[in-house]
Amino acid sequence: MITLNGVSHSFDGVHALDGIDLEVGEHEFVAVIGRSGCGKSTLLRLVAGLLTPSAGGISVAGERVVRPRRDVSVMFQRPALLPWRTVLANVLLPVEVFGLADHRDRAHELLELTGLGGFEKRRPHELSGGMQQRVSLCRSLIQSPRVMLMDEPFSALDAITRTELCEELQRVQLARPRAVVFVTHSIDEAVLLADRIVVLSPRPGRIRSVVDVGLPRPRALGQVELDAVSRELRGLLVTA
């Protein structure tokens, strides 16, 4: 679904990424992990078409990425909700921008699915951080994306909410698998969610190694089986 071919990127004289080769399958959940400043967010923005690589090529569904695509959704570190819109109107934003027909039913369905039923008419500031990020997830899903790009979406949340949302995302992905690139600096999140984990080394960002998780789903945080992978990752990150 996603192909990166020798992708390098530099801006303002900073060499952020160097020679990234990566394939992400149609139903594959790939986590990208690394220390801050290793260019993982840049990688995501390149795939999203928000940035253009200095060298190399990126394609999604066989087409070269030159600009953002409708079947690719991006979820950011912060919920990025519009404070003047209700929850429902926020979820419907992408559809509205695309000029598509009414998606109200679908929006209600998604909100119900993520435990936000009954909150349609509220405004973002009335919701907790975790609920806001759920709204953001719904907004992402209403695009019916073939590819979901997520930039540390849970990093600003407290530990408990974070766990809940991780499990939520796992459910969503199990119900209808998509190609996902999930950028994180949390080993736990990566191990819980990903089929494959890409470890980046910093300055310039290079692929240090790729770890296949290969554990059955659904997984749960704190599950003993995850420990071995976590340990391996920790080792890789320390030497990265």
Next chain:
Amino acid sequence: MKAVLPVLGLLAIVGIWWLATIVFEIQPLLVPSPADVVESFLELPGYLLEQALVTVWEAVSGFGLSVVAGVPLALLIVWSRVLERMFYPLLVALNAVPKVAIAPIVVVWFGFGLTSKVLMVVLVCVFPIVISTASGMRSTPAELVELFRSLDATRTHEFFKLRLWHALPQVFVGLKVSITLAVIGAVIGEFVGADAGLGYVILQSGASADTSLAFAAMALLAVISVALFYALTWTERKLVPWSEEHRVV
């Protein structure tokens, strides 16, 4: 309960003023006592309210025109770097010219009637509206702009579904500055040449040394400004409920 403190403050000031006129035996010609002012108002209530209405109409229609002109102007400035470079310095220059200096020319051009006053109001009002709207649109958080980019939204979408909305609380800051300036603008226009309005009343009362009438007119001007300001604050609360600004009046 909320209204008690401002009323108390007003009463205190009026009390001190009254006391001062008695204790220092100030001549009513220089500073009339509050009682003189009220008396003066009660002599000609119909006339004064009529003149007040003239000034209110000048201020409000000028203010309305400033909004109608100022917001699109701000939009154009933020939309296009070229337009900004071309016209922004001119706008700053225009604002820097003392309005009192322009007033006589405006009256020569547009006569003693409503038009010249409305134009004066627009001249003082439009700048704060343009500045606040433009800076509000510019300060749209990068993450929201990036969200719109990720949806491949057009610039029209970016402006009308995002930047303008985000600017609204800031726009109201400009509107609140402007609405009080509007009344000042109208009075400046009336001072220079008019046959109606509270500014005209003040000018006339000066000629006939009727200080308490001038004070009555000034009190009305103050009431008008405060009323317009709070009407705007109320509108803001209704229109921009998500703004934090409404807690600071």
